[in-house]
Every structure is written in C-alpha cells, then in structure tokens.
Amino acid sequence: TQLLEQSPQFLSIQEGENLTVYCNSSSVFSSLQWYRQEPGEGPVLLVTVVTGGEVKKLKRLTFQFGDARKDSSLHITAAQTGDTGLYLCAGGVISSNYQLIWGAGTKLIIKP
Amino acid sequence: DTGVSQDPRHKITKRGQNVTFRCDPISEHNRLYWYRQTLGQGPEFLTYFQNEAQLEKSRLLSDRFSAERPKGSFSTLEIQRTEQGDSAMYLCASSLAQHRGTNEKLFFGSGTQLSVL
Numbered sequence: 001t002q003l004l005e006q007s008p009q010f011l012s013i014q015e016g017e018n019l020t021v022y023c024n025s026s027s028v029f030s031s032l033q034w035y036r037q038e039p040g041e042g043p044v045l046l047v048t049v050v051t052g053g054e055v056k057k058l059k060r061l062t063f064q065f066g067d068a069r070k071d072s073s074l075h076i077t078a079a080q081t082g083d084t085g086l087y088l089c090a091g092g093v094i095s096s097n098y099q100l101i102w103g104a105g106t107k108l109i110i111k112p
Numbered sequence: 113d114t115g116v117s118q119d120p121r122h123k124i125t126k127r128g129q130n131v132t133f134r135c136d137p138i139s140e141h142n143r144l145y146w147y148r149q150t151l152g153q154g155p156e157f158l159t160y161f162q163n164e165a166q167l168e169k170s171r172l173l174s175d176r177f178s179a180e181r182p183k184g185s186f187s188t189l190e191i192q193r194t195e196q197g198d199s200a201m202y203l204c205a206s207s208l209a210q211h212r213g214t215n216e217k218l219f220f221g222s223g224t225q226l227s228v229l
Contacts (some may be wrong), residue, residue: 004154005131009152029146040222040223040225041222041223042116042203042204042205042220042221042222042223043155043218044220044221044222045204045218045219051140068137088154088155090154091215099168100218101219102154102155102156103154104152104153104154105152105153
C-alpha cells in the first residue's frame with residue numbers, strides 16, 4: 001500500500017514567520033502535486049513537480065521534490081493570513097491503474 | 113463562472129434514504145472524478161469517467177454507490193440506503209487529458225457536504 005504522510009498535521013504561527021511542511025513516502029512517485037483547500041471548498045492545485053530534485057517557486061511558496069522522488073516539501077516565506085488553509089500533497093503513480101495517492105494534509109493557521 | 117459546479121452544497125438525510133448529487137464539470141473537460149473526504153483526511157478516490165465511460169471504480173466502494181455520466185457531460189452520484197458512515201464531503205473534479213499522466217491537472221468543485229442522521 002502506497003502512503004503519503006504529511007507533517008506536521010497542524011501548524012499555527014504568526015504572520016511574517018517562515019514555515020516548512022513535509023510530504024513523505026517509502027514509495028517512488030512519478031509526480032507530486034500540492035493543493036490548498038479552504039473550509040467548505042474543494043482543493044486548488046498549486047504546483048506539480050515531476051523531476052527528482054526539482055524546485056518550483058510560486059511567489060512566497062517554494063516546492064521541492066526529493067532526489068529519489070519519495071518526498072516533497074513546501075516552504076512558505078513571510079507567511080500571510082491568506083496562506084491559512086489545508087495543504088494537501090498527492091503523488092502520481094504510473095501504472096495501469098494510475099491514480100493520485102493523497103496525504104491527510106497539514107492544517108495551517110496564520111495568526112495576524 | 114466556468115468552474116466545476118456541484119449541487120447541492122449541503123444535504124441532510126435520514127439513515128436509509130437515497131441521495132443523489134450532481135456535478136457539472138468544466139465544459140471541455142473529458143475526465144470526471146468523484147472523491148470522498150472526511151474531516152482530517154485527504155480525498156479518497158471513488159470513481160472516474162473518461163467521457164461517458166466509467167473506467168475505474170474503487171474497490172472500497174460499496175454496491176450502494178453508483179455513478180453515471182450519460183452524455184459525457186454532467187455526472188450524478190447516487191447513494192442508496194445511506195448509513196451514518198457515509199457522512200462526508202463528496203468532491204467532484206474534472207480534467208482535460210488524453211492520457212492519465214503525471215501532468216494531469218484536476219479542477220475541483222466546492223463539494224456536497226452530506227450528513228446522515
């Protein structure tokens with residue numbers, strides 16, 4: 001069974017601080033997607049990484065795919081209250097039954 | 113608004129009743145997914161369509177669940193004889209892709225929150 005573990009499960013910090021959340025697995029993924037979900041809404045795709053070691057930046061958000069394509073991290077610089085939400089990672093597996101494997105998410109609260 | 117639309121947003125029902133949810137995907141998208149999400153968890157795959165064909169169904173999905181996409185556009189998800197354990201957010205997502213692959217981008221609707229009393 002392929003699992004994606006996200007840590008921490010919950011994080012509450014002050015506006016302006018930096019943070020990193022993690023997505024780890026013992027399995028290799030062909031791609032890794034990060035989504036943000038707000039209460040009562042569906043997830044919104046932030047980024048897809050596909051190459052081991054790949055780094056992508058989206059304004060203050062930096063995403064990295066591990067060299068072995070088993071893990072990923074999301075770093076937020078100078079967090080803002082608008083960053084509050086549930087951050088989900090989802091790994092893609094190339095197989096005859098390709099589907100996304102989802103983590104349980106990191107609930108992030110940025111306090112003003 | 114050309115995003116994925118789901119109806120209703122909320123549904124409260126009594127145990128044993130049948131419920132049906134509707135999803136209208138982004139118009140040019142050929143793939144449509146149904147997911148279920150409970151509090152504190154990520155989305156759990158239920159089933160997926162390419163055009164009108166249901167290509168995959170989760171082995172965890174009870175026979176009480178059925179989904180259709182009759183004309184390759186909107187889709188319905190029906191749950192028969194609902195149980196309290198069915199209480200969850202039901203999410204629909206669509207994508208435009210020729211082959212299921214690493215760069216497939218899913219666009220989610222706002223979901224239907226089901227509460228079974």
